[in-house]
Amino acid sequence: MTVPTFEEKLRILAESARYDVSCSSSGSNRGERKGGVGTVAASGICHSWSADGRCISLLKILLTNHCTFDCAYCPNRRSNDIRRVTLTPDEVAELTINFYRRNYIEGLFLSSGVVKSPDHTMELLIETVRILREEHRFNGYIHLKLTPGADPLLVSRAGRLADRVSINLELPTRESLALLAPDKSRDSILLPMHQVSGLIAARKGEGARAPAFAPAGQSTQIIIGATPENDLRIITLSQRLYQRLGLKRVYYSAYVPVTSDPRLPPLNGVPLLLREHRLYQADWLLRFYGFAPDELLDNSTPDLDPELDPKSAWALRNRDLFPVEVNQAEYEVLLRVPGIGIRSAQRIIRARREQRLRVEELARLGVVLKRARHFLTGDGICGVKELSSDRLRAVLITAAKRRSSAVQLSLFDTAASVAVTGEF
Numbered sequence: 001m002t003v004p005t006f007e008e009k010l011r012i013l014a015e016s017a018r019y020d021v022s023c024s025s026s027g028s029n030r031g032e033r034k035g036g037v038g039t040v041a042a043s044g045i046c047h048s049w050s051a052d053g054r055c056i057s058l059l060k061i062l063l064t065n066h067c068t069f070d071c072a073y074c075p076n077r078r079s080n081d082i083r084r085v086t087l088t089p090d091e092v093a094e095l096t097i098n099f100y101r102r103n104y105i106e107g108l109f110l111s112s113g114v115v116k117s118p119d120h121t122m123e124l125l126i127e128t129v130r131i132l133r134e135e136h137r138f139n140g141y142i143h144l145k146l147t148p149g150a151d152p153l154l155v156s157r158a159g160r161l162a163d164r165v166s167i168n169l170e171l172p173t174r175e176s177l178a179l180l181a182p183d184k185s186r187d188s189i190l191l192p193m194h195q196v197s198g199l200i201a202a203r204k205g206e207g208a209r210a211p212a213f214a215p216a217g218q219s220t221q222i223i224i225g226a227t228p229e230n231d232l233r234i235i236t237l238s239q240r241l242y243q244r245l246g247l248k249r250v251y252y253s254a255y256v257p258v259t260s261d262p263r264l265p266p267l268n269g270v271p272l273l274l275r276e277h278r279l280y281q282a283d284w285l286l287r288f289y290g291f292a293p294d295e296l297l298d299n300s301t302p303d304l305d306p307e308l309d310p311k312s313a314w315a316l317r318n319r320d321l322f323p324v325e326v327n328q329a330e331y332e333v334l335l336r337v338p339g340i341g342i343r344s345a346q347r348i349i350r351a352r353r354e355q356r357l358r359v360e361e362l363a364r365l366g367v368v369l370k371r372a373r374h375f376l377t378g379d380g381i382c383g384v385k386e387l388s389s390d391r392l393r394a395v396l397i398t399a400a401k402r403r404s405s406a407v408q409l410s411l412f413d414t415a416a417s418v419a420v421t422g423e424f
């Protein structure tokens with residue numbers, strides 16, 4: 001076999017990293033440093049999204065696609081017959097700084113297959129970041145993956161060098177992990193998450209002069225559809241990760257059959273990219289709209305409605321709570337009305353200090369009236385005929401389809417579509 005050129009290695013390792021979606025880069029506030037190269041603005045570095053919703057502003061690459069682990073869903077697993085290549089820490093650091101200087105990228109998302117051992121892999125990753133920070137004086141954004149099972153001292157070192165660290169939960173339960181990723185254990189993933197969470201909290205209590213520790217926090221990724229867990233289980237897990245470990249983001253990655261393995265399921269049922277999209281919407285409701293998982297789903301309806309966004313589906317199940325009077329409802333209540341998002345709820349609160357509002361006027365405040373008008377009154381007037389729940393469901397589904405085609409959002413928009421609009 002011919003020795004791969006540097007360009008070939010780059011192409012292979014960038015392609016190998018593609019399936020990790022946990023690369024959001026906002027939230028860091030690394031300031032300008034004298035003699036340093038690059039900054040991260042307070043509002044987070046600018047990130048752009050590719051057509052399939054993936055973040056493209058970072059150089060996203062693996063150090064190597066060699067791996068001693070055998071995760072069934074991963075093209076880099078040891079039992080898969082693919083071309084293996086490796087970059088050295090110096091090569092990745094050099095590449096990053098060159099791309100950064102040419103304005104191709106704003107930072108680095110670095111991961112790796114597991115070579116020799118988790119500790120050895122983690123040491124190589126840390127060495128790459130050390131070279132960037134100390135030798136190249138690179139002060140831009142770095143998201144570093146932690147290797148499951150790595151020594152806590154290495155985890156701690158990683159957090160002091162990177163803006164964000166993440167370790168992928170991969171699968172929602174111990175059983176699924178044992179089935180599809182037998183070299184990883186739940187503890188080897190959760191313990192570093194707990195450690196990072198504790199170190200971030202400790203850092204916050206130490207004052208501004210203490211050395212930074214993962215200032216952009218930690219995130220994780222869960223693969224959707226490779227194992228049988230329902231949406232209720234997944235969003236309940238996400239809620240725990242947000243509340244107990246303070247995670248910045250949980251990313252959902254629709255299982256993509258990039259590799260064949262007898263342990264993997266056939267694809268059927270709800271299209272997985274649609275399911276991923278619904279999970280991002282539900283996740284948004286948990287984080288910003290004050291919903292709890294058991295309000296959105298329960299054991300009799302454990303999966304999100306493929307035809308309706310989770311907030312509309314919730315409102316349809318709770319019609320006794322509506323209509324809401326727009327001139328009196330609390331902010332938290334307004335947020336629960338389909339078609340009213342965070343910004344439009346804030347605008348309503350501000351506008352009604354000046355004047356009484358009528359439903360028809362709400363469009364100028366950003367309310368999506370096609371949905372909201374069925375759940376609102378303005379001074380007691382609804383302005384739309386009350387419909388049966390079946391009929392209302394059909395109307396909402398039609399409105400959602402029209403809206404999707406009007407703004408070119410498709411089933412394939414995931415984090416990007418939610419991140420852009422943030423409104424339900």
Ligand code: SF4
Nearest residue numbers: 067069071074077113
């Ligand atoms: S540890 Fe698993 S998911 Fe990560 S590169 Fe290796 S086989 Fe792939």
